[in-house]
Amino acid sequence: MVKSLPPRSEVPKQDTWDLEPLFASSEAFDKALEDIEEKAASFHQQFKGNVRDAESVIETLKAYSALYEQMVPVSTYASLSLSTDQTNDEAQMRSSRFGSVSAKIGSQLSFVTSELLELPEETLKAASGKSAEFENFLKHVLREKPYQLHPEAEKALAAYSSTFNAPYGLYNTTKMVDMAFDDFEASGKKYPLSYVSFEGDWEAEPDAELRRAAFDAFSEKLKDYQHTTAKTYDMKLQIEKTTSDLRGYDTIFDYLLFNQEVDRSLYNRQIDLITEELAPHMRKYAKLLQKVHGLEKITFADLKISLDPSYEPEITVEESKKYINDALSIMGDDYLEMVERSYSERWIDFAQNTGKSTGAFCSSPYGYHPYILISWTGRMNEVFVLAHELGHAGHFYNANREQNIFNARPSLYFIEAPSTMNEMLVANHLLQNSDDPKFKRWVISSIVARTYYHNFVTHLLEAAYQRKVYERIDAGQSVNAGVLNNLKRSVLEEFWGEDVEITPGAELTWMRQPHYYMGLYPYTYSAGLTISTQVSKRILSEGQTAVDEWLEVLKTGGTKTPVELAQMAGVDITTEQPLRDTIAYIGELIDELVSLTDEIEAGK
Template sequence: MVKSLPIRSEVKIEETWNLDDLFKTEDDYNAAVAELEKAVAAFVEKFKGNINDAPSVNEALKGYAAIYEKTVPVGTYTSLASSVDQTNDEAQMRSSKYGSTAAKINSKLSFVNSELSELPLEVLEQAQQQSTDFKNYLDKLIRKKDHQLHPEVEKTLAAFSSTFNGAYGLYNTTKMVDMSFDDFEVDGQKYPLSYVSFEGAWETEPDTDKRRAAFDAFSAKLKEYQHTTAKTYDMHLQTEKTTSDVRGYDTVFDYLLFNQEVDRSMYNRQIDLITKELAPHMRKYAKLIQKVHGLDKMTFADLKIPLDPTYEPKISVEESKKYINESLAIMGDDYLNMVDRSYKERWIDFAQNKGKSTGAFCSSPYGNHPYILISWTGSMEDVFVLAHELGHAGHFYNANREQNVFNARPSLYFIEAPSTMNEMLVANHLLKNSDDPKFKRWVISSIVARTYYHNFVTHLLEAAYQRKVYERIDAGGSVNAGVLNNLKRSVLEEFWGEDVDINDGAELTWMRQPHYYMGLYPYTYSAGLTISTQVSKRILAEGQPAVDEWLEVLKAGGTESPAELAKMAGVDITTEQPLLDTIAYIGELINQLVVLTEEIESKQ
């Protein structure tokens, strides 16, 4: 039974993360902001107009890195405090205030990249020879030289940064504050509904009448806000297109892929190949769900239900430790120590409460430990989600220790590889430890329904839809709710064909995803999972040598391109083979589910 969510002040403190590790009091936070502003003023005074040779380049970047490190805890605290309760006025006002402060700081500091970009190439190369600390930073700056604007224009654009980022804040406010769900009714009984309860429980509810009624009620509420949300999204898209044009990129795609260090062919291949090659496997999976559950028809609202809901064990936070420790033990003692600390030292926010951000994420502030947000419902899926976020944590726990603040973060293209790797390790561990057909089917269906469905299907279909949106924007167009609904529906219908009825409300799923405000992010999930699937197979086959290579990849942070990082782990992502291998592997898993289901049913 799904209950109404408590307010934040009612949840147990041990279920919440401990932000005291960033700032113990509001006074400490305010003092850090004041210290940051003072440091920026001193830095500007010392370096503005004085970066003119190789030694001054390295000295300025050293000071710039120090300031960047000061912004990290302040920005992280501001963001995390508001993410657990969007209804908290104090946290929202603090966030708004710091947004303005950060914009002023960015504007004042914009001279650094402007002055560096105006220096002759030989001076920058000389600086790289004199110090390897900032070689990576300068490489990226040299790549961007052609897109750098006049210093005064850069300063002005930086001053508007909080305004340019405003669409994302508006989206979250609409979603988490304004949108309030009424109870829905089935057979005369009322049931509570919220964003968290829908995505965490009702979507996977085995009772078809309740599940479909919840979907209809959820969709009806989304529909009330579709025009505001579409206008918000269009505002974000137009900002990106204008920035792309102003900076001289050929297309908005080139602009958004530039920092990912990925060319357009790798982006398109990921979407096109999966849409074509994976669809038949997933349609087979949809038919299996329909058969097992005896559904009159297979609708979009039925795709998330587990194959065997009666076998789904409830798992407490405490019990999850055992699964995760045993699954990730192959990663070594240092990695397991991080996992242990994350539970003991309250790095994780498990609570379910009103106003909390949906989904899950990991924030890994440089110079501090990671923080993980999840809303724990007690299903096995939560173990996979937590393992996923601990994959992000383990990545930056290693990279932040090994690299400077500019070198720690890799391309967005690679960011989901370490996270999905942990999901594969959990799955492999569970499969290895049982021969029971029902247990094996449950584990494999968890991998398909959670790891692959979420990362390879949900996010991939978002990416296919997003590409259609940007093609329209790139041609000088705009979007509204009707356009977005039609684009989303067309993508879903193309993938699922006649095997799944794309019922009313399915087209509104574009309203549920914050990733659209983060550039070309959704497709990177399947890219990361392609890499992690191949590496996890290596780890199963080769053991420790493959693990050691993977740990070196984590420590490398952003010092290599995605293709080079994958190559370090033994995967060549410049070809389509790893992707085709991964799709074939998903097909094998679904075939196993069909065979196991026949075996189980023959014994009943």
């Protein structure tokens, strides 16, 4: 039974992450922040106006990268300490203070890019030739040249960065601090409800009456905050539109895709092809859920239930280690050592508590080990979630060691490939180790319901909705709660058709996703999973050769474009074929679920 969440102060220490490698105390954090302020002022005084030739470019960038590295633990500590308890006043103030100082420093350092772009291109190429470590950074600087503003304008925009990022902070405060859920009632009994318990437990509750009652209560509370949340989101959208126009991009899409190093054809393909070709497969899966659970109708509130809830085992954090280690052993000893350290050195925050951020994420600060946030529910599908986040950790564990701070992070388009790869490795491992039809059905349904539903359906429908929103913004319009509700409902109805009833409250799911405050992020999940599906098939058929090539891709970091990284792994994403193959593979999995269900039902 779902319990009320405890305050952070009552959570067992072993279930929390250890932030001491970043800073041993808040006092140490304060001292580091003061030190960075001083060094930024000194850097500004020493280098502003003195970036003149190849040698001074190199000297400036060396000092710039060192300063950048010093910002990493401060930024990470401020963010992570708030993410585990957004009700904590000290963490709120620390995060706000860092935002203000960061904006001030960003304004002071904005001259670096401006002065680099004032130099002749030959000078920058000469600097690249003399110092290969900055070649990639300078290449990206040159790409920005057409959209660069006057140095004073750049300085002013940088000074406002904290304000421009405020909508995301406001969204989280509304969601995790102000939004308090009352108990809900079903069959004459009362049950506790929270953001974390709904998304971690109630959404997958086998009892239809309980599940739907929880969905209704959850949606009613979201509705109370829909207008504030919509206004917050519109504020973010208008900032992006103004920035896009100021910098001279043709459309807001071009602005948001610029740093991803992909064009709109790759972006639109993910949304259009999946919406059109995956929908029939997922409708078949929804009807299978309806049949197995004996539901008169299947609604939006029923789509996250397990195909066989009675079979899904519960699992402890300690038990998860064996599954993770066995599944990821193919990645080699170095990778497994990282996994072991993530448990033993408390890189992972497993706790469930009030004020904690929802969902799961991995933060990979350069020069430090990664940190993973997850709210452990004890359900077996958490193994897939943890494997996913360890995929991010493994990616940057490798990239950060091999690349400098400017080169470590790849395009957002590629970022979800290593994470979803680990989910595929877990699934492949489990399937290879049992012939039991019920176990096979559970594993395949986990792949469909967790890996593909989450990344290819949930995030894809967010992307389709997000595209409609940005089309309005690009046309000079704004949004409010009514507009956003209608857009979200239209996307859900188009995908699910007549097969799934889109119940009242489903339209409010746009309020639940923080990714909307991170540009064109949602579609990248399906992009990454397209790549990882194809590579995981290579690993199954080719073994170590494919693994070695994949590890090289991880080490490459951001020194290549998404197309080049995929090519290194043997996947050509310039064509539709990998995506069509992946959609066909999902269809095959769902067909197998239908066959296994028939086999199991016949054997009863």
